[in-house]
Amino acid sequence: MQITRTGEPSLSIIVYGRDVQGLLGVCLDSVAAQLPPEAELITAAVGNDARDVAARSGGTVLPLPAETGDAxxxxxxxxxxxxxxxxxxxAKDRLPAGAVRALLDRLAEVPEQVDVLVADHVRTTWRATGASGADAGRLARVARRDVxxxxxxxxxxxxxxLAKRALRTSFWRAHExxxxxPDEMFAARAALALADRIACLDQVVVEVRELRRESLPAVTAEQRYGLVETYDRLQRLLHRRESAPRPRAVLYDLMATETMRVVARESMPDAVAREFFHRASAAAVRWKPAGHRRPGGMxxxxxxxxxxxxxxxxRAFQAANQRRRGLRTTLRTRKKQLGAKVLDHHYQKALREPVDQDxxxxxxxxxxxxxxxxxxIxxxxxxxxxxxxxxxxxxxxxxxxxPPGTDHIVPGTRRYWEVLARARYLTNNVNFPNAVVKRPGAIHLQTHHGTPLKKMGLDQRAYPTASRGLDFDALLARVDKWDYSVSANSHSTRMWEHAYPSHYTSLDHGYPRNDVYYRATAADIRAVRDRLGIAPGRRAVLYAPTHRDYEASWTPRLDLAALSERLGDDTVLLVRGHYFYGGGASPLAGLRRTGRVIDVSAYDPVEELALASDALVTDYSSIMFDYANLDRPIISFADDWETYARTRGTYFDLLAEPPGHVARTEEDLTEILATDAWRDEASAKVRxxxxxxxxxxxxxxxxxRVVRRVFLGEPxxxxPPVLPPESRTPAPTPEEATG
Structure with missing residues (x-):
């Protein structure tokens, strides 16, 4: 058993990279949950987002500039x-339970001559966590020997x-x-070529997160050619190390197989594919082992x-093979076509017309x-x-x-298909239908419609109540059409990357709908309150609860009659939710007549309701994030937080990071609103x-910013730079507007 000097850890776990798609926190949590005294955690955090996440996870944090590469x-x-x-x-991967202990126990057994320990992994995609592959058998054959x-x-x-390899620190420093x-494939295989002896562990120690290809930058021609150069360098390393013929033959087989797979399966311009093939051919001739025999068959x-x-x-040989498989492919294609929606013939015709740039x-x-x-926008x-x-x-x-004078189209009409086919810009806060084709030259702008507290997109998969009926493949097909995704904050940017992994560009410009919270004047606010019938001097509380996936129909969570009675005539409740009013027999009918409750469920835009109110009461609705721009009191009525978080899934603990006071019961809420607590210093501090x-x-x-960037093409x-919060002036409060 190897001996570690007193006070020094046996193992340094180095988590490195950017916070890709919001996965760093999960990675660090998986390490911290099983970090024993004989191991240390070092996070080489690339960029501010990674630095902030790492700072909350313990261990040693090395903040690195955003342009720092993985190597x-x-x-x-x-x-x-x-x-x-x-x-x-x-930073995107994570450790399964027990991984650190398994690795430490195996490392304690290996002799001093061992430089590298190779272990197993599982690979996770957005669909599911897979099983370990062929590596398990190869590792098991080595067993507990060192070779x-x-x-x-x-x-x-x-x-x-590299996540599948533990490297002795002295070995690393000798061959750094x-x-x-920078090429991880080279580094991982070079470690084996340089090692004096290698040990194995046929146990899974890392879950490798395979990101959607569509969420990654496009592979350049030089990166394609780099694969051949990497194999060239590995062969030169084996020759320099005077390796036996068998490793060189294995490496040759790997090179030939992988380069041919790239030509066969990857989409490349013909000129790039031809040059790649030429370079791969030269390498195949250059490194062909003596006496090497090609495999049989195809x-x-x-x-x-x-x-x-x-x-x-x-290419001719490949085409012939494809024709031989043609019947089976044709049958599969016909089956898909039978289940697909046939596009309107007007749309197909319009798609052949030029894109209208304006x-x-x-x-x-x-x-x-x-x-x-x-x-x-x-x-x-x-x-x-x-x-x-x-x-x-x-x-x-x-x-x-x-609004009068607004040019519009109705879905399904002839003009609808013609306009969708020819428009250069398509902007939506949800998604356009699956049938909408993304044309070359067209720009799709996804604005979203809220900051996410609840799990969204692919992150809903673990919550059957929330994901019931969702087709995630179809969702991703729609997401792949996005060119830009608008974000109001870094939290949203990271969550969208994780929930909707694709190739779009994030526009960290703020939510355009929230501009009004800094543009509205006192006259604007007085006008809205007049339209709503709110007398000057009355406190207006906007109550805007969210939907719950686990409820088949709305379940009242507040006795608004009792609440309005307790708060008295000086307070009016603006209730945003159509489900409160089922007919003339509503118990709130009398309150509406007194003006204590105003049904604003059908009132648009909601931003005007926010401007007209003195405070917001909500549960888990994303309106809280927008309303916070006004710097007015927000009370979270979270009577069922545990149930909501368990069934819907959330990105953070609202009770730990609230926008103001949290009421867990109706009595709590009433007490906050009936006293000065609703706008005290404590609520202002957390806000x-x-x-x-x-x-x-x-x-x-x-x-x-969005218009200049997307529609005018400005760099x-x-x-205009984003002003820091302390330099912003929100719209005046109703009290200030009437003062």
Missing amino acids: DARAAGAERARGTWLWFMP TLDQAPDLLRVTPL AELAD EGIRRRLLEEDAYTKY LAVFSAYWDRGVACNPAA AAKLGELAPHIRPVWVVSKAAEPLV TAFRRKFCEFDDGRAAE EESL
């Missing part, structure tokens, strides 16, 4: 490490990820030039064509009218880019509510922290 982040972590062994963990690469050359076939290589033919650099013949389509809340972020578009023509998608039922975090990019100029650096 440099690993090296920075290793430099600070005190352990006998190093274990590099990407050289010449003795076990098939270890080169083990998935080349190769092991700190694979042997592919290898021969590769060695001959016969790209044209290879045509923009807007929709909100499944075509319910002119509202939310799309409405604010459209209004600003009229100021800054009047040459672009906005057209709204509005359902037949909502058509009577469209300040809440605003700083969740109103991060909202400063009154969000719509302008990010030329946009």
Whole structure:
């Protein structure tokens, strides 16, 4: 058993990288939950988001600039490490329970001559967590022995990820030039080539998160060619180390198989594919082992064509194989076509017409009218880019509510398909239908309609009540059409990346619909209150609860009659929710007549209700994040928080990070509103922290930034900078507006 000097850890776990898709917190939690005294945690945090997450997780945090690459982040972590062994963990991955103890126990058994320990992994996609693959058998064959690469050359076939390898620290420092290589595949296999002896552990120690390809940057031609160069460098390393023929033969087989797979399966321009094939052919000839025999069958033919650099013949061979499989493919295609919606023939015809560069389509809340972020963007578009023509998608039922003079189309009509087909800009706060085609040159702008407290998108998969009826494949197909995603804060940016993993660009510009909270004047606020019938001097409390997926129908959570009676005539409750009023027999009918309760369920826009109110009472609705821009009191009525969090899933604990006072019972809420507690210093203090975090990019100029960036094509650096919260002036309160 190896001996560790007193006071020094046996193992340094180095978590490194950016907070990709909000996964770093999960990674660090999985480490911290099983970190024993003989191990240390070092987080090489790239960028401010990763730094902030790491700071809450303990261990040593190394803040690194946002442009730091993974290799440099690993090296920075290793430099600070005190352990006998190093274990590099990407910020997106996580450790299964018991992984650290299993690794430490195995490391305690290996002799001093062992430089590398190789373990197993599972790979997780957005769909599910998979089982360990072929690596398990290769590791099991080595068992508890320690071997050289010449003795076990098939270890080169083990998935080349550094998270599957523990490296002795002295070994790392002796070979840092190769092991700190930016190409992880090279570094992982170079570790095996450089090691004096290798040990194995046929147990899963890491869950590797495989990100959706659509959420990653496009692979460049040089990156394609780099794969061949990586194999070149590995072969040169094996020759320099005077490795036996068997490891070189295994590496050659890996190179030939992987490069041919890239040509066959990856989408590349023909010129790039031809050049890649040419380079792979040169490497195949250069490194072909003496006496090497090609495999039989189809694979042997592919290898021969590769060695001959016969790209044209290879493509012909590939086409012939595809024709042989044609019948089966045709049957599958027909089956899909039978279940697919056939596009309107007008749409198909319009799709052949040129894209109209000055045509923009807007929709909100499944075509319910002119509202939310799309409405604010459209209004600003009229100021800054009047040459672009906005057209709204509005359902037949909502058509009577469209503002006069608004050009609009009704879903399913001939003009609807024609406009959708030809518009360059398509803006929505939800998603357009599956049938909408993303044309080359068209720009899809996703604005969202709230900051997420509850789990969204793919994150709903673990919550059957919330995800009932959702088709996640169809959802991702819609998400893949996005070019831009608007965000109000860093929290949202990270959660959208995780819930909707795709290739879009995040616009950290703020929510355009919240601009009004910094633009509205005292006269605007008086006008809204007049329309609502709120007399000057009366306190208006906006009550806006959210929907609960686990309730088939609305269950009243407050006795509004009793609450309004307790608060008296000086307070009016603005109740935002159609489910309170089922008919003339409502117990609130008398209260409505007295003016103590006003039903504002059908009132739009909701931003005006916020401006007219002195305080907000809500439970888990995203309105709390928008309302916080006004810097007015917010009370969270969280009587069923545990049930909501368990059945719907949430991204953070609202009780630990509330926007103001939290009432767990109706009595608590009544007491807060009936006294001065609703606007005391304690509520103001937590509201300040809440605003700083969740109103991060909202400063009154969000719509302008979005229009300039998306519709006018201005570069990010030329946009109006976001003002810090302390430099912003929200709209006046109702009390100030009447003063």
